[in-house]
Amino acid sequence: MTYFVRKICNTSWKLEPHRISYYDLVFMLEGSADYRVDGVAYHVREGDLLLIKPGSERYATTTGMTCVAIDFKLREGEHIDLPVVSSRKDFDDFQWLFQELDFEWLQQKDGYQLKCQAIFALILHKLLFEGQHNSANVHVEAIKRYIVEHYDEKLSVAEVARAVKLNPVYCGALFKKSEGRSISEFINLVRVNQAASLLETGEYNVGEAAERTGFKDIYHFSNTFKRLMGMPPGTYRNKPAASRRLL
Incomplete structure (x- = not known):
């Protein structure tokens, strides 16, 4: 992120025709503007x-607006695939991030650049990965959060559905449609990821890692771990750190 501003513009504001070398990201808080890209x-x-990509020529006028504008660059080979203009149903979810960014940017205290980059990373993550909020996504996020918080307990689809107040059949179908995997598969993924983290410390053997992550059968744990991580848990534990998660 190279530039940030939260501004109020009247009819005298305009952007002269200019070809930019960076991403220009604009959130329209109030009013409107006419852009030519x-x-x-x-x-x-x-x-x-509004997202204007590097290499684009832009021109803009307004009859009055309040907006947040952010300029940023990405590393070579990276890009963002968003339309030039899109309407966000979750727009209000960004407001606290804008406020935090404005607060840090204007103060410019020691370390402000690092904190601003972190806040901007959250904004980009919401744009690229969280998508538009709807009731289905809210339920799916609740399912995932419950699993992440209770992975070391006895879990079943029925238990998860009861926790998020959904019919078990609907709960399973909704999750599968959204995530491309079943609830049981997601439970195993979370458990194996945590087990891998425990094994990486060298402080836990295979049996202890299995028990601490909700696996009651060490053979089931070993088979599931090997399927997801590409090697048995014992091999993973003894492998050099640099080569563990490259699979």
């Missing part, structure tokens, strides 16, 4: 997100 006109309204 590479010759294509876009009317950006309250609640809209």
